[in-house]
Amino acid sequence: MTTPKIRVRFAPSPTGPLHIGGVRTALFNYLFAKHNGGDFLLRIEDTDQTRYVPGAENYIMEALDWCGIKIDEGPREGGPHAPYRQSERKELYAGYAQQLIDSGHAYYAFDTPEELDALRTDAEVHGGTFTYNNLTRKGLKNSLTLPGSACAALLASGEPHVVRFKMPENLVVEETDLIRGHVQFNSDQLDDKVLFKSDGMPTYHLANVVDDHLMEITHVIRGEEWLPSMPLHVLLYEAFGWRATMPQFSHLPLILKPVGKGKLSKRDGDQLGFPVFPLAWKDPETGDVSRGYREDGYLPDGFINMLSLLGWNPGTEQEIFSMEQLIESFSLDRVGKSGSRFDPEKTKWFNHQYLIRHTDEELAGLFAPFLNSKGITVSQELLVRVTGLVKERCHFVHEIWDQGFFFFEAPTTYDEKIVSKRWKDGVPGMMAEIAGFFGNLENWQAPAIKEPFSLFVTEKGWNFGTIMNSLRLCLVGGSFGPDIFEICEIIGQPETISRIQKAVQNIPAVIG
RNA sequence: GGUCUGUUCAUCUAAGGGUUAGGAUUCAAGAUUUUCAUUCUUGCCAUAGGGGUUCGAAUCCCCUACAGACUACCA
Numbered sequence: 001m002t003t004p005k006i007r008v009r010f011a012p013s014p015t016g017p018l019h020i021g022g023v024r025t026a027l028f029n030y031l032f033a034k035h036n037g038g039d040f041l042l043r044i045e046d047t048d049q050t051r052y053v054p055g056a057e058n059y060i061m062e063a064l065d066w067c068g069i070k071i072d073e074g075p076r077e078g079g080p081h082a083p084y085r086q087s088e089r090k091e092l093y094a095g096y097a098q099q100l101i102d103s104g105h106a107y108y109a110f111d112t113p114e115e116l117d118a119l120r121t122d123a124e125v126h127g128g129t130f131t132y133n134n135l136t137r138k139g140l141k142n143s144l145t146l147p148g149s150a151c152a153a154l155l156a157s158g159e160p161h162v163v164r165f166k167m168p169e170n171l172v173v174e175e176t177d178l179i180r181g182h183v184q185f186n187s188d189q190l191d192d193k194v195l196f197k198s199d200g201m202p203t204y205h206l207a208n209v210v211d212d213h214l215m216e217i218t219h220v221i222r223g224e225e226w227l228p229s230m231p232l233h234v235l236l237y238e239a240f241g242w243r244a245t246m247p248q249f250s251h252l253p254l255i256l257k258p259v260g261k262g263k264l265s266k267r268d269g270d271q272l273g274f275p276v277f278p279l280a281w282k283d284p285e286t287g288d289v290s291r292g293y294r295e296d297g298y299l300p301d302g303f304i305n306m307l308s309l310l311g312w313n314p315g316t317e318q319e320i321f322s323m324e325q326l327i328e329s330f331s332l333d334r335v336g337k338s339g340s341r342f343d344p345e346k347t348k349w350f351n352h353q354y355l356i357r358h359t360d361e362e363l364a365g366l367f368a369p370f371l372n373s374k375g376i377t378v379s380q381e382l383l384v385r386v387t388g389l390v391k392e393r394c395h396f397v398h399e400i401w402d403q404g405f406f407f408f409e410a411p412t413t414y415d416e417k418i419v420s421k422r423w424k425d426g427v428p429g430m431m432a433e434i435a436g437f438f439g440n441l442e443n444w445q446a447p448a449i450k451e452p453f454s455l456f457v458t459e460k461g462w463n464f465g466t467i468m469n470s471l472r473l474c475l476v477g478g479s480f481g482p483d484i485f486e487i488c489e490i491i492g493q494p495e496t497i498s499r500i501q502k503a504v505q506n507i508p509a510v511i512g
Numbered sequence: 513g514g515u516c517u518g519u520u521c522a523u524c525u526a527a528g529g530g531u532u533a534g535g536a537u538u539c540a541a542g543a544u545u546u547u548c549a550u551u552c553u554u555g556c557c558a559u560a561g562g563g564g565u566u567c568g569a570a571u572c573c574c575c576u577a578c579a580g581a582c583u584a585c586c587a
Contacts, residue, residue, distance in 0.1 A: 116584085319524095
């Protein structure tokens, strides 16, 4: 007997943008599959037509693309088990529901949503909870209580009905979770879940089990919120007679808010100023726009690296991982059990690490659009050089502008703090002299400027700190940026002199 | 309320009965950079509490506390 090929699926519901937690689930599935030479499938779980959100499915695929998570089989890619959209597999599920009814594992229920709601609110008033289970099903309207003829008549008349799972009584359901180990439940605590809805669509539970079986999924890796429904799924596999090929389950820990209680939500991002979505998303209903990591200038590989370490660790002290390295090192048994708080600061740090690891050319390519949007066109050579000079001081691509705008245009304002600190009485005069000195230089290469300049300042008996910082103020408008002589060389001799003259004219001397 | 799951520095985590409980982020200090950032060094900071088991417990067991998830004809 050969071991089957590892096959996992990421099965989101297209009800909106994917958030960080979903991306991580997809990532761990992907890493697990690829580590084991298996397949990663995308299956769209759109069985709830009322929650369909246009654009969400595309968003999911675009987000995975951006992250570098490659789909082997999916609605766009196709594959041997197509279609991969549950709404397109609709016809399939009724037969399986029927199979369960025939074998006595499921039954028809005719209770209306209104009747059930009433039962629930009534139970609540009395401090309890209504559960559709072996205790209550005897008193409700279903094929277990109705005489066969009455039931058949109702079905024939097209009376709306659902199919419910007949949860066995007092049965201990045991299962091994690859992350959590042995987990057990008593079936008495579970309810008769709806498997097939009155609108002709299956619920998640049925569709998920049927599709995982049909698609030959070997491992189900999903969020912890699914743990409580694991026993139902196991029982479903057993009812279908698929126990032997049932996938192995793993439930990933949750991603929690950076501060406060509870799991990470969209609101946290808005409040704390960081994205919770990989890509920006415009809500088609409200028009609200949520920011995305991509749009905020995060690099996908850094984003993925950060996510990979949320709940997983390699057991070594390495923390910078390319996708290839992640695939190489990933294993489910190094995934933790406890929830992780999301840390936006560390995410920034990761981005910086990836920013400085990118070549100047790559970064320049990413930065070029920012420059274009400001109507600035420069040579590729200059762009690459400037990028290389300032990248170490940036956390984000767009900060290349903040750190290096003065290479492209003269400063229009001067940092007041620095002015009051540096622009003392004698300084404008000194700067004017320096402008004159620069005008006489023949060789305008950074080292060739620095040497005679140092000599000149020494001869004058000026204070180096004052001169350098003041000169920097003239050239960039503040107290930042790379080496001054590099700046001089790049912006050129006339521009250097002109900026000094402009500063001398425009910055009023500080008295005292 | 019930069921299930979890709990090591502020945060992400290592240590799968024997280490001064390690690393990273943040923060602080110093060095470097005649600026800023980077980089380097140093520092601060943790086994939720209580009981066991054991020569020995972060690690195994029990209780308590806290946290979270689930409890829909949603996924």
